[in-house]
Amino acid sequence: MDRWIRGPIGLDADRRVTRPGCRNAVVVVPTMTAGTRLLDVLPLLEADHRVQTVFTVPHTGDGWHGVEEFVRAQHGLLLPWHQAVHHRFDLVLAASHRHLDELHGPILLLAHGAGTAKSRRYSRKAGAATNPASGLDRELLTYRGRILPAVLGLATDAELAALRRSCPEALPRALVVGDICLDDMLESVALRETYRHELGIKPGRRLVTVSSTWSADSVFGRLPRLCRALRDTLPPSRYAVAAVLHPNVWTVHGRRQVTAWFADCLRDGLLLIPPDQGWQATMVASDWVIGDYGSTTAYAAALGRPVTVAADGGSAIRSGSIADLVRRNAPGLRYNMALPLQEEIASRASDRLARVVRAAITSRPGQAAAIVRRAMYELLALPEPDGMASTRFLPSPDPLRDVA
Known part of the structure; x- marks a missing residue:
């Protein structure tokens, strides 16, 4: 029998809570990728004594391994999905289209990577699709004619124009918010030397980071021995090597298997960044990124890091x-x-690359925190707290340096 937890919501919650009268906000975490993005915006809200935040992980027959463990590691209150769908919330925070039609309350929908519009032409879930999907499609934003998000957060003005073509009925709900992840990364450049120290990068050494998305055509999918080749080719007195893998690599294959695949490199000093935290600070700390078509590589490019594309x-x-x-x-x-020499070529291209990619990721540089907070409080029907919403410094990376 499915059980409900005795938390701060429900008909008799007033008999349990210590802080009565709070607005309730639910953070919907169907994937670790969505969860990490929502953790970027949650600090804008959760310290407010007028607001109670809770988490939920959808359970609809199948799911991604490790997502509940990821949420529990954040020490938030985790509501069972079957309980969450029977409650109306004052705010629903989402960074994925999955299962939004089952939830009750005004939804703030954000992108979970670089850009709201997807880079892939076709949806992975569509099999042999023949019609392109952009991530701003009517089928994702509506349910039986109902527009799902109360606020659809877009990253750029170009995405607003794309929405006008793909789902014009959602335009009144659209808001260009920029990209809070990039804003935080740019703010954290001031801590670059701190991050390098935490990673063990001594003065005079350069950090080369392999950045891989998931799927067979990613860097790790196509070149699984790339980290080994870099360790063998680059002198360790001058170069350190790190690897950042998309959370879905860890989710699909399992942490034990992923670390086993990198075991020889870990013994030789590879810095393997865990999927839940640290990838942004690692990109800030990097001197050269060898990546693919994933968001992490794009963020590195927008930061001004030299990038070489391996897939x-x-x-x-x-x-x-x-x-x-x-x-x-x-x-x-x-x-x-x-x-x-390839690093030198990438360095020469980095300034132009940063300008082009940064403009494609955000049309509101440095403003995302303020715009997103304002939107959240409007949905909550509460006045914003005193003081400006601002970007935050990223936590230091904590790599897996060795295997047992």
Whole structure:
């Protein structure tokens, strides 16, 4: 029998709570990727004594391994899904379209990666799809004719124009908010040396980071021994190597298996960044990123880090998308050229790359925290707290340095 927890919501919650009369906000975490993005915005809200935040992980027959463990590690109150769908919340925070039609309350929907519009031409879930999907499609934003988000947070003005073509009835709900993740990363450049110290990068050494999204055409999917090759080729006295893998790599294959695949590299000093925290600070700390068409590589490019593309996604990538801009403005990895020379070529391209990609990721640089907080409090029907909403410094990375 499914059980409910005795928490701060429900008909008799007033007999249990210590802080009565709070607005209730639920953070919906169907994937670790969505969860990490919502943790970027949650600090704008959760310290308010007028607001109670809770988490829920959808359970609809299948799911992603490790998501509940990820949420529990954040020490938030985790509501069972069957309980959450029977309650009306004052605010629903989401960074994924999944299962929004089952929830009750005004939904603030944000992107879970770089850009709201997807870089892939076709949805992975559609099988042999023939119609492109942008992430701003009517089928994702509506349910039986009802527009799901009360506020649809977009990253750029270009996405607003795309929405006008794909789902014009959602335009009154759309709000260009920018990108809080990039804002936090740019703010945290001031702590770059701190992050490098935490990673063990001594003065004079350079940090090369392999950045991989998930799926067979990612860097790790195509070049699983790339980290080994970098460790073997680059002198360890001058170079350290880190690896940042998309959370779905860990979720699908399991932490034990992923660390086993990298065991030889870990013994030789590879810095393997866990999926739940630390990838942003690692990009800030990096000197050179070898990546693919994923969001992490795009954020590195927007930061101004030299980027070399080792897997560009081929025809699966939508023309004009963020991933397409990265691969057209960054050099590709070459197997017949010395790595230090390729780093130099990437460095020469980095300024232009940063300008192009940063403009594609956000049209409201430095403003996302203020815009998102204002939208949350309007949905909560509460006045905003005193003081300006601002970006935050990212926590230091804590890599897996070795295996047992």
